[in-house]
Amino acid sequence: MNRRTTALSAAVALAAALALTGCSSESDKPKLEVSGAFMPQPVMDMAGGFLTIKNDSGTADKLTSVTSPLSDDVTIHETKDQKMREVTSFDIPANGELKLERGGNHIMFMELKSKPKQGEKVSIELHFEKSDPIKIDVPVEAPNHNPQQH
Numbered sequence: 001m002n003r004r005t006t007a008l009s010a011a012v013a014l015a016a017a018l019a020l021t022g023c024s025s026e027s028d029k030p031k032l033e034v035s036g037a038f039m040p041q042p043v044m045d046m047a048g049g050f051l052t053i054k055n056d057s058g059t060a061d062k063l064t065s066v067t068s069p070l071s072d073d074v075t076i077h078e079t080k081d082q083k084m085r086e087v088t089s090f091d092i093p094a095n096g097e098l099k100l101e102r103g104g105n106h107i108m109f110m111e112l113k114s115k116p117k118q119g120e121k122v123s124i125e126l127h128f129e130k131s132d133p134i135k136i137d138v139p140v141e142a143p144n145h146n147p148q149q150h
């Protein structure tokens with residue numbers, strides 16, 4: 001084996017080691033943090049839910065469903081051209097965030113079992129493609145509450 005071959009095989013080994021490192025960091029679990037959740041006090045037997053999910057990792061995830069004792073019919077909706085449409089999931093980009101806000105993407109609660117009032121809290125559980133489920137208590141705000149308007 002001449003010197004050149006030795007250097008080459010060392011380089012190949014190094015590249016392989018780097019590739020392995022790259023792989024293992026990509027299989028890290030997404031780090032999700034939920035903030036700013038609220039539900040406007042429902043006026044009929046349906047309600048919307050809004051929140052932000054921040055992803056502090058290099059791994060993208062997806063919000064796939066939401067469950068709650070408040071309703072057996074909870075879906076996730078996007079709004080396009082002022083019309084809402086059910087979707088199967090929302091992307092939570094790596095090192096980014098998913099925002100559910102008025103006039104845009106939202107959680108939809110139908111056929112409410114009770115009508116929560118302002119000041120009360122609604123328990124919901126968020127389900128993801130990769131992360132473990134996250135359970136949070138969502139405060140009920142005034143029917144016209146909108147944190148975007150300041």
Ligand SMILES: [Cu+2]
Pocket residue numbers: 077084085106107108
């Ligand atoms: Cu909707």
